[in-house]
Amino acid sequence: MQLVIENLDKVYPNGVHALNDVNLTINQGMFGLLGPNGAGKSSLMRTIATLQEPDSGSIRLGDIDVLIQKDEVRKTLGYLPQEFGVYPKVDAETLLDHLAVLKGITNRSERKETVKALLQKTNLYDARKKNLGGYSGGMKQRFGIAQALLANPQLIIVDEPTAGLDPAERNRFLNLLSELGENTIVILSTHIVDDVKELCSDMAIFNQGQVLYHGSPQKALGAIVGKIWEKRVPKADLETLRTTHTVISEKLVGGMPVVHVLSDTNPGEGFEAIEGDLEDVYFSYIFSSKGAEYQST
Incomplete structure (x- = not known):
């Protein structure tokens, strides 16, 4: 059925x-x-x-x-x-x-x-x-x-x-x-x-x-392979980073923001490529649907 x-x-x-x-x-x-x-x-x-x-x-x-x-x-x-x-x-x-x-x-x-x-x-x-x-x-x-x-x-x-x-x-x-x-x-x-x-x-x-x-979740994950980048950034740099990169999520780890950026290529110094998960897939679609005004929490 x-x-x-x-x-x-x-x-x-x-x-x-x-x-x-x-x-x-x-x-x-x-x-x-x-x-x-x-x-x-x-x-x-x-x-x-x-x-x-x-x-x-x-x-x-x-x-x-x-x-x-x-x-x-x-x-x-x-x-x-x-x-x-x-x-x-x-x-x-x-x-x-x-x-x-x-x-x-x-x-x-x-x-x-x-x-x-x-x-x-x-x-x-x-x-x-x-x-x-x-x-x-x-x-x-x-x-x-x-x-x-x-x-x-x-x-x-x-x-x-x-x-x-x-x-x-x-x-x-x-x-x-x-x-x-x-x-x-x-x-x-x-x-x-x-x-x-x-x-x-x-x-x-x-x-x-x-x-x-x-x-399927597996297909969604396959679409972001090699496109998720992570970096720890000072709070003072967050606003600028949001305007220059596709920041799909950010969270505090040990008091310092850790951001995930969606990019086909290395987005810059200090970024490390990571294996994206379903949360990254979710945030990337939500970000795209709401535009740059979207900020994850």
């Missing part, structure tokens, strides 16, 4: 062009949608999830016309939005059972087995009687995945799922997503480059409502 998005466009009443002629074909497996906050990723996710209408374009999930056959999409969709609310005074087992009813699992014994299996799969079974208000951030995210897996969805959308998680919870969550991607289309929308690097065989870089890159 494929998810095919063609010529998708959306302008909000305030004039923000959230989706600008978006074209993507997404196959089974883990697909990373990478972009900064405000890039339009959530607008795309909400449109795919039938929560808002585009101004123009089309989306097909296999034989389903997503924009017309909304009920059919919802039957096969698992969705974990960026802001996932829970009832704090309800335990996980009770709420998941209630959500299973809403998802159409009306047979009581079937529902009981489904709830039990999902709580075990997300490593929440031992905490099933605990009120959700007492769950950690990672536990709430895993509960979010449990509810997204009700009714065996063919398409799963997770929007910024690891934001705010500690490293241990993040690893557990990413391992769970990786397992899901073996048999399902899983769209991981995030601004965290490492999430995509560790999980996804296919990805898109998205900014200002547009697809800047679509392909």
Whole structure:
């Protein structure tokens, strides 16, 4: 099964062009949608999830016309939005059972087995009687995945799922997503480059409502071989360097800025060629899309 998005466009009443002629074909497996906050990723996710209408374009999930056959999409969709609310005074087992009813699992014994299996799969079974208000951030995210897996969805959308998680919870969550991607289309929308690097065989870089890159992480990395240069520079020299070079990222290391510059040739004295990573790919595309005003943090 494929998810095919063609010529998708959306302008909000305030004039923000959230989706600008978006074209993507997404196959089974883990697909990373990478972009900064405000890039339009959530607008795309909400449109795919039938929560808002585009101004123009089309989306097909296999034989389903997503924009017309909304009920059919919802039957096969698992969705974990960026802001996932829970009832704090309800335990996980009770709420998941209630959500299973809403998802159409009306047979009581079937529902009981489904709830039990999902709580075990997300490593929440031992905490099933605990009120959700007492769950950690990672536990709430895993509960979010449990509810997204009700009714065996063919398409799963997770929007910024690891934001705010500690490293241990993040690893557990990413391992769970990786397992899901073996048999399902899983769209991981995030601004965290490492999430995509560790999980996804296919990805898109998205900014200002547009697809800047679509392909494998490996292909993207191949395009910057020999083009990433690093240098430690005094803070006083940063402003000049930004005007004379394509500085795609900068960070403080030991109190001194370390810059990465994109260049086909050695950009000057003191620069060392380094093996670029997916973060460099990401920054180079974002820089190009926003022009010289962009500065990474």
